[in-house]
Amino acid sequence: MSQSVPASSSRNLSFSTLRFGGAISIHWFIYLRWVAVLGQLATVLIVRYGFEIPLEIQPLLITIGVTALSNLGLLLWYKTYGQRSGRIQQNPQWSHVLAGIMAFDLLLLTCLLYFSGGPSNPFWIFYFVNLCLAGIELTAWVAWCLNFLAVFCFAYLLYDHRLLDAPAISSVLPSIRDVGQVTLAHNGVFCAFVTCASVIVFFTTLVTSKLRSREEDLRVLERQRIRGEKLEALGTLAAGAAHELSTPLGTIAVVVGELQHELARRTEDPLLMDDVKLIRSELDRCRGILNHMSAQAGEGSVDKKLDLTGQQLFQDLLKQLPDTSRVVNSITPAATRCIVHVEPYVTNQALRGMIKNALEASPPETQVHVTLDHHEGKLRLSVSDQGTGMPEHVLSRMGEPFFTTKQTGKGMGLGVFLARTVVERLGGEMQVESSPGQGTTVRCLIPCRDPG
Incomplete structure (x- = not known):
């Protein structure tokens, strides 16, 4: 006569917990409570009419009916609210509802036991089932609160309960109120209950926290693996682009050289000569970038890691x-002296992309603020723009390769992805803060050390 759970359901629950990180499906929880209602009703009828033990049927049926009505209310709440909330077990409101229902179930179990012999009823052991479920599904402090509630309820049953009209059962452990004193049996049973309940809650919460921590570690490793695969694909793409573009750029370089030589012989227009020189310098820059891309794709990195000061x-x-x-920059004295061990070219290219993004996002008449300071053993580069900001659904996708909010042809969506990858490869992290109408701030933290 309790919120019992079949063995097969317990195994399924454990499997669900291991797979989904301790978030039981609300469908399973509602199903388990219906099973509990049927189990309680069947137990009452079997004890009353099968074993012919006199029971106060009316309060027991009322308690079972309250359980059924509460489960029906939970089902209606889920149909009207939960389905609109997506994956409701990830919503903090669901954890509050679950904790409240589990506390309510402990009180209902106490009512059932009160009218059916109290601690003399062997079904009081199902307190431990509820506590085990609470330890798996809820946070540790909530599970311990339910443990204290269960201990209080059991202590009340020891003090007072309705005796069954069955001498062989009622004489096992009469209430303190009927005996008039606390006996050694009462103390022993109470101490055993407190010990078992506390051990169950302690180990279930401990194991669950370890499993959740391990699952989070696995998710981090999986994200790193996926990012590594994307980087490998980008390296292959870069190598192919460098190979395909090297020939036409070489041809252009030859033509520009001949054009520059011919113009120098035929004209003295300084503006025209400056334009040709600009074309040649930009062409040399493109060829240098392609050479770097090709070498990096073939050798992993052309840069050797060097010690650089923050300055x-x-x-x-x-x-x-x-x-x-348009760039307002500042650096603190502590950041000036710090030493970082980085690949200069790759790191500068990646971090410079953040400043370029901020310039493009801000209106032409506004400024971008770039600061470098020392924060908890790391160099912190902060880039703040005055753009339109980003809503939550766009911010959540920041850093995905080929995802961009720029117009077609203005960007490939690789800047933030590469910057985050470079920073994390150095043991740092990237933080992005943004809200619509208030601009965006990007912070890159890179481990550093004091000069010694």
């Missing part, structure tokens, strides 16, 4: 920006 990293970072007049 050197910051100065190199601000070079080759499209509009330095």
Whole structure:
């Protein structure tokens, strides 16, 4: 006569918990409570009419009916609200509802036991079933609160309960109120209950927390594996692009060289000569980038890791920006002296992309703020723009390769992905804060050490 759970359901529940990180499906929970209602009703009828033990049928049926009505209310709540909320077990409101229902079930179990012999009824052991389920599904402090509630309820049953009209059962452990004193049996049973309940809650919460931690670690490793595969694909793409573009760029370089030589012989127009020089310099820059891409794809990295001060990293970072007049930069003294061990070219290219993104996102008349400071043993680069910001659904996808909010042809959606990858490969992290109408702030934290 309790919120019992069949053995097969317990195995399925454990399997569900291991797979989904301790978030039981609400369908399973409603199903288990219906099984409990049927089990309680069948137990009452069998004891009353099968074993012919006199029971107060009316309060027992009322308690079972309250359980059924509460489960029906839970089902209606899920149909009207839960299905609109998507995966409801990930919603904090669901954890509150689940904790409340489990506490309510403990009280209902206490009512059933109160009218059917109290601790003399062997079904009081189902307190442990409810506590085990709470330890698996709820946070540790909530599970311990339910444990204290169960101990209080059991202590009340020891103090007072309705005796069964069956001498062989009622004489096993009469209530303290009927005996008039706390006997050694009462103390022993109460201590055993407290010990078993506490051990169950302690180990279930401990194992569940370990499993959740392990599952989170597995998710992190899986994300890293997927990111590595994407990087490998991008490396292959870069190598192919470098190979295919090297020939036409070489041809253009030859033609531009001949054009530059011919113009120098035929004209003295300085503006025209400056344009040709600009074309040649940009062409050399493109060829240098392609050579770097080709070497990086073939050898893993052309850069050797070097020790740079924060000042050197910051100065190199601000070079080759499209509009330095709009960049307001600052560096703290602590960050100036810090030493970072990085690949200069790759790191600067990745972090410089964050500043370029901020310049493109901000209106032409506004400024972008770039700061470098020292924060908890890391260099922290902060880039703040004055753009339109991003809503939550766009912010959640930041860093995905080939995802971009720019117009077609303005970007490939690789800047944030590559920057995050480079920073994390250095043992750091990237943080993005944004809200519609308030701009975006990107913080890149890279481990550093003090000069010694």
